[in-house]
Amino acid sequence: MARPKMGRQARRVKGGSVSGGVRYSGGRMRVAAVFHTGLTVSDLDRSIAFYRDLLGLELVTQWESAQPYLRTVVGFPEAELRIALLRLPGAAAGVSGHHLELLEYRAPRGARGDPRTCNPGNAHVAFMVHDLNQAYDELRAKGVRFKSAPVEITHGRNRGAKAVYFLDPDDITLELVEPAPRPG
Secondary structure, three states, X not given: OOOOOXXXXXXXXXXXXXXXXXXXXXXXXXXXXXXXXXXXXXXXXXXXXXXXXXXXXXXXXXXXXXXXXXXXXXXXXXXXXXXXXXXXXXXXXXXXXXEEEEEEXXXXXXXXXXXXXXXXXXXXXXXXXXXXXXXXHHHHHOOOEEOOOXXXXXXXXXXXXEEEEEEOOOOOEEEEEEOOOOOO
């Protein structure tokens, strides 16, 4: 099998690879777990209602912050944020309980970008459901915008599963996935 060609920005080097000027090679640093996924939203209250009331996530806590440490972390000396943490009902707290963090910047106010999934830097969050068609019908009846009807995955490791993309109130792409039936 022929090896795929590396793009212009990436090339193989001894001990790792270089991409965009950053050297990727073996080292001691390792990610231990996923702590949370953060999404920047324009209206925290509206987003809490969407994720809690429509998708069934549990609101863990919410707060406002303009703390110096936070301003340093986000890279805005004038940052003022409203923040909420949500999780799947009954999920473990903390590391690998995988919270969803919603952030509303009161300052500086951001500008909406192009949310199309083909744009570098855009991401999506996938939620697993047990009955995708039922979830799709219910959310669609409540006005949630979908990119298509559910489709069956016909190739690869998720073959037999179903998936669909949909949008939150800020046009953040989300995905619902119904795993493939288990044999036997």
